[in-house]
Amino acid sequence: MELVFLLICGGVAVIASLLVIFARSTLHSALWMVLSFFMIAVVYVLLQAQFLAMLQVIVYAGAIMMFIIYAIMMLNLRQESRQKTGARISKIIGVGSLIVLFLELMLVSLGNNLTPIPGPVSEKLVATYGRMAVISNFLFSDYLLPFEVVSILLTAGVVGAVVLAKRER
Amino acid sequence: MFDYIWLVPVFPAIGVLINGLLGRRIEAINKNLIHWIACGVIALSFIVTCTIFYQLLQLPAAERLHQVTCFTWIHSGVLKTYVAYQIDPLSMMMAMFVIGIGFLIHVYSIGYMDGDPGRYYRFFVYLNLFMFSMINLILANNYLLMFLGWEGVGLCSYLLIGFWFEEEANAVAGKKAFITNRVGDFAFLIGMFLLFTGLGEHGVWSLQFDKVFTHVHLLTSSQATAICLLFFIGCTAKSAQIPLYVWLPDAMAGPTPVSALIHAATMVTSGVYMITRSNILFSMSPLAMGVVATVGAMTALFAASIGLVQNDIKKVLAYSTVSQLGYMFLGLGVGAFAAGMFHVLTHAFFKALLFLGSGAVIHSMHHAYHKVHSHDDAQDMRNMGGLRSKTPITYWTFLIGTLAISGIPGFSGFFSKDEILWQAYSSPQGHWLLWLIGAVAAGMTAFYMFRLVFMTFFNDCRAGEAAEHIHESPATMTVPLCVLAFLAAVGGYLGVPHALGGSNLFEHFLEPIMGMGDGKLLQDAATAVAHGAHHVVHAAGETMHAAAGHVAETVHTAAHAAAGHAEVEAHHGGHQPLWLEYLLMVISVALACGGIFIAYMLYIVKREIPAALAEKYAFIHRLLLNKWYIDELYDVVIISPLRGFSYFLWKGIDVGVVDYIVNGVARIVGWGSTAVRYMQSGYVQSYAVSVVFGTVVLLAYYFLKAL
Amino acid sequence: MVDNQSIYLALAITLFIIGAVGAICRRNAIVVFMCIEIMLAGVGIAFVTFSSANHSLDGIFMVIFVMAVAAAEAAVGLAIFLLMYRKLGTIDLDKFNLLKW
Numbered sequence: 001m002e003l004v005f006l007l008i009c010g011g012v013a014v015i016a017s018l019l020v021i022f023a024r025s026t027l028h029s030a031l032w033m034v035l036s037f038f039m040i041a042v043v044y045v046l047l048q049a050q051f052l053a054m055l056q057v058i059v060y061a062g063a064i065m066m067f068i069i070y071a072i073m074m075l076n077l078r079q080e081s082r083q084k085t086g087a088r089i090s091k092i093i094g095v096g097s098l099i100v101l102f103l104e105l106m107l108v109s110l111g112n113n114l115t116p117i118p119g120p121v122s123e124k125l126v127a128t129y130g131r132m133a134v135i136s137n138f139l140f141s142d143y144l145l146p147f148e149v150v151s152i153l154l155t156a157g158v159v160g161a162v163v164l165a166k167r168e169r
Numbered sequence: 170m171f172d173y174i175w176l177v178p179v180f181p182a183i184g185v186l187i188n189g190l191l192g193r194r195i196e197a198i199n200k201n202l203i204h205w206i207a208c209g210v211i212a213l214s215f216i217v218t219c220t221i222f223y224q225l226l227q228l229p230a231a232e233r234l235h236q237v238t239c240f241t242w243i244h245s246g247v248l249k250t251y252v253a254y255q256i257d258p259l260s261m262m263m264a265m266f267v268i269g270i271g272f273l274i275h276v277y278s279i280g281y282m283d284g285d286p287g288r289y290y291r292f293f294v295y296l297n298l299f300m301f302s303m304i305n306l307i308l309a310n311n312y313l314l315m316f317l318g319w320e321g322v323g324l325c326s327y328l329l330i331g332f333w334f335e336e337e338a339n340a341v342a343g344k345k346a347f348i349t350n351r352v353g354d355f356a357f358l359i360g361m362f363l364l365f366t367g368l369g370e371h372g373v374w375s376l377q378f379d380k381v382f383t384h385v386h387l388l389t390s391s392q393a394t395a396i397c398l399l400f401f402i403g404c405t406a407k408s409a410q411i412p413l414y415v416w417l418p419d420a421m422a423g424p425t426p427v428s429a430l431i432h433a434a435t436m437v438t439s440g441v442y443m444i445t446r447s448n449i450l451f452s453m454s455p456l457a458m459g460v461v462a463t464v465g466a467m468t469a470l471f472a473a474s475i476g477l478v479q480n481d482i483k484k485v486l487a488y489s490t491v492s493q494l495g496y497m498f499l500g501l502g503v504g505a506f507a508a509g510m511f512h513v514l515t516h517a518f519f520k521a522l523l524f525l526g527s528g529a530v531i532h533s534m535h536h537a538y539h540k541v542h543s544h545d546d547a548q549d550m551r552n553m554g555g556l557r558s559k560t561p562i563t564y565w566t567f568l569i570g571t572l573a574i575s576g577i578p579g580f581s582g583f584f585s586k587d588e589i590l591w592q593a594y595s596s597p598q599g600h601w602l603l604w605l606i607g608a609v610a611a612g613m614t615a616f617y618m619f620r621l622v623f624m625t626f627f628n629d630c631r632a633g634e635a636a637e638h639i640h641e642s643p644a645t646m647t648v649p650l651c652v653l654a655f656l657a658a659v660g661g662y663l664g665v666p667h668a669l670g671g672s673n674l675f676e677h678f679l680e681p682i683m684g685m686g687d688g689k690l691l692q693d694a695a696t697a698v699a700h701g702a703h704h705v706v707h708a709a710g711e712t713m714h715a716a717a718g719h720v721a722e723t724v725h726t727a728a729h730a731a732a733g734h735a736e737v738e739a740h741h742g743g744h745q746p747l748w749l750e751y752l753l754m755v756i757s758v759a760l761a762c763g764g765i766f767i768a769y770m771l772y773i774v775k776r777e778i779p780a781a782l783a784e785k786y787a788f789i790h791r792l793l794l795n796k797w798y799i800d801e802l803y804d805v806v807i808i809s810p811l812r813g814f815s816y817f818l819w820k821g822i823d824v825g826v827v828d829y830i831v832n833g834v835a836r837i838v839g840w841g842s843t844a845v846r847y848m849q850s851g852y853v854q855s856y857a858v859s860v861v862f863g864t865v866v867l868l869a870y871y872f873l874k875a876l
Numbered sequence: 877m878v879d880n881q882s883i884y885l886a887l888a889i890t891l892f893i894i895g896a897v898g899a900i901c902r903r904n905a906i907v908v909f910m911c912i913e914i915m916l917a918g919v920g921i922a923f924v925t926f927s928s929a930n931h932s933l934d935g936i937f938m939v940i941f942v943m944a945v946a947a948a949e950a951a952v953g954l955a956i957f958l959l960m961y962r963k964l965g966t967i968d969l970d971k972f973n974l975l976k977w
Contacts (some may be wrong), residue, residue, distance in 0.1 A: 003883075006883055007883070013887070014894065020898065020907070021898030021902060026907055043887065049927075049939075052920070052936060052940070055940065059943050059946075059947060060917075060943070063947065064913065064950045067950050068906060068954070071957060071958070090850075090852070091900055093858055095897055095900065097858070097861050098897055099893075100865050104872065105889045105892075108868075109882060118931050119931040120933075123931075134933065138937070139937065146937075156948070157951045160955070161952050161954070161955040164958070165958045851972070851975045851976030852969070852970065852972075854900050854969060858900055861896065861900070
């Protein structure tokens with residue numbers, strides 16, 4: 001059952017991603033991307049990471065994509081110009097080496113039998129508290145400092161965005 | 170109280186800090202505060218020293234050694250050095266007279282430096298810094314701390330010679346002193362390295378005196394000779410011996426109290442002190458001792474000959490200092506360490522006195538010239554004369570000093586100088602030639618010193634209209650003169666030799682630090698001979714090996730016996746008859762009196778003769794007047810080639826090779842950068858490609874490695 | 877037979893590479909930005925896969941923080957695009973090579 005869902009959702013996500021990079025229109029890219037993110041959220045659910053799935057939908061598919069679409073509208077972008085530019089050779093090299101990288105990574109992850117190292121979150125623990133409870137427990141104890149730092153980072157991001165985008169008078 | 174020995178160097182250091190950091194402001198408020206602080210810290214130091222000295226005297230002779238460790242100074246690998254002070258008869262004797270005379274000269278400087286506003290505080294800072302370094306040099310219980318003081322006094326010497334640096338000659342003299350001393354310091358340093366590694370081979374990684382001296386027998390005799398010679402080169406620079414004496418006469422460019430304190434009484438004797446301190450080491454090397462004695466005797470004669478014709482009052486005294494230092498080394502070189510140190514002590518008294526006296530004369534002359542706005546040389550004896558009635562205190566004290574240095578019986582110089590001359594003749598390392606040189610130099614000393622006195626204090630004044638303005642110096646200058654005159658007169662009674670019915674207190678006092686006397690030396694020599702015999706016989710053939718061992722043993726035993734005998738004899742005051750000692754004494758006194766008589770004849774009775782003599786023997790006169798052209802010789806032989814070589818290094822090596830390589834590298838980098846800068850295209854995505862490409866290469870590397 | 881975990885990893889790698897290709901080849905800055913998000917999503921899947929295999933939450937937290945950083949990045953990045961557009965009238969990355977030699 002899991003495998004079927006995985007194959008369907010993964011396939012859709014990959015196709016949607018390909019469409020993101022091949023779509024002529026920026027807006028179409030953005031919409032394909034929303035689809036891709038939804039599929040990835042399903043994959044997260046399959047991986048027992050419901051909280052992440054929720055975040056994926058809310059933050060990415062909701063907030064960030066809204067943001068991007070809003071920007072596209074605002075900048076009034078249509079299609080890329082097709083003229084050739086000087087960076088062409090490097091792009092060819094880049095795609096070539098990415099293909100090699102793809103093969104290398106596939107070899108690593110599929111060829112070798114990875115043995116897991118058991119961590120602290122056993123099935124029993126999850127069964128006792130529920131997954132969300134365990135996550136929030138860790139988030140507000142062991143990961144408290146990064147959590148707070150991230151909050152500062154977000155504030156700084158907001159302030160920075162406002163300062164940058166503000167029209168100078 | 171011994172544990173408070175660290176106070177002795179700390180007090181002058183406090184003086185340096187207060188006057189050095191706040192001096193300008195203090196001087197602006199009240200000038201007197203400066204010298205109250207500077208003299209006060211030395212006085213406190215002196216009080217502590219006296220107390221410790223008194224306590225040391227209370228102890229039995231065998232226990233007069235105390236070491237106080239303050240803190241770890243350097244700890245690096247096997248080297249562990251402490252800032253630690255040693256209290257023993259030698260160091261305390263030195264400390265007593267150095268700090269005592271230092272205090273008197275501090276007081277004297279109050280009067281002498283009075284008319285030098287703006288730099289008054291700096292002078293006292295330098296003097297205090299000098300005292301700090303000198304005390305470290307003296308009290309140190311290891312060579313490294315001693316070297317710290319050694320360098321420190323060299324620095325202060327440089328600073329004070331060039332104190333009036335506005336005149337280029339003074340600055341040049343300072344540089345000359347400093348650079349000449351560097352040569353010696355370098356040798357001293359190398360000597361220390363050799364000593365450290367030489368003993369380190371046997372597991373004694375230390376430069377502490379007691380450890381070094383108890384293990385010194387581990388060194389081979391060639392090692393010991395090398396170390397001793399290197400140490401002695403250090404001494405020739407610091408204590409102005411041939412060939413590195415050239416800086417001392419020029420050092421008279423500094424203020425006169427400085428000449429008295431540093432370049433006559435204390436710093437220049439630190440070489441003598443160092444060799445006396447290392448006497449056990451030097452005893453191991455008869456060759457080095459011979460070199461020391463020969464160089465000392467040569468210097469004594471050589472410097473005295475130059476002193477005969479100089480006209481600058483301080484130059485005469487400078488050459489006499491060099492000459493007297495030569496005496497001290499002569500004494501050390503023949504194994505009479507105590508006699509050498511005794512001469513250091515008496516010399517410190519009378520030479521400080523003479524310099525301060527000459528300073529008083531110069532001070533008076535300078536003021537007189539100042540009054541009449543004349544710019545004649547206040548130090549030239551040809552401008553003086555007849556000062557006897559104008560500056561009576563200076564005259565009488567100066568006369569006492571002159572009598573002392575001339576070796577007139579009853580004054581301090583007589584006892585110490587005669588002890589050295591007697592030892593030069595009678596001790597096992599001595600030689601009649603050494604004695605003869607010393608005696609002749611003594612006669613010359615008497616001549617030129619009385620020449621100085623007669624030219625300065627007798628006859629009519631040649632200062633012209635300035636003559637009536639000459640008057641006695643202030644009390645801060647005359648009181649130290651009187652104290653020193655007293656010491657110069659009676660200081661010699663500390664060490665009246667056996668032959669004159671004395672008990673030679675001084676020598677007995679220093680006995681504990683003279684680890685092994687002549688007997689030990691003979692024993693070493695005998696051991697060496699025995700070893701030599703062993704080797705010779707060994708070379709003769711394998712079959713005779715057993716016999717060789719036997720012979721060597723026999724010779725060794727005999728040598729031991731001889732050594733023991735010699736030791737016993739040495740204890741009984743040598744094997745020379747007593748009448749000989751009296752005879753030699755009489756001869757040297759007669760030579761001194763002869764010198765005085767000739768001076769009297771030439772400079773009082775028939776004053777036209779010197780000029781005539783100079784005319785007649787113009788060549789010799791010019792030779793002496795120009796100091797044997799030694800400076801010029803050094804210039805041609807050493808300085809010019811060195812300059813040429815340096816020029817070659819600059820133009821040929823530095824500019825031609827080093828700079829060329831450096832510039833070449835820069836140029837290559839420049840070319841390379843021009844070539845590769847096109848990689849930085851400014852397109853963000855091509856940078857991303859670089860990252861990807863790098864990742865691929867890295868992963869590929871690990872793949873290939875895993876395969 | 878390939879197990880589920882390998883399929884997750886393969887998915888993650890594929891997404892990552894697709895995102896990277898887009899990030900390198902596309903010239904529209906906003907599309908490039910989206911491609912980077914895809915790369916991040918791929919990485920996130922790999923993280924969570926390892927996390928669940930290892931019975932650990934570290935991977936999940938990593939992804940949470942990556943999302944937070946991505947949000948901040950989106951805010952600042954889009955502001956920068958806005959500025960670029962105002963200055964030059966385009967956000968074509970091949971038009972920007974101000975920072976060269």
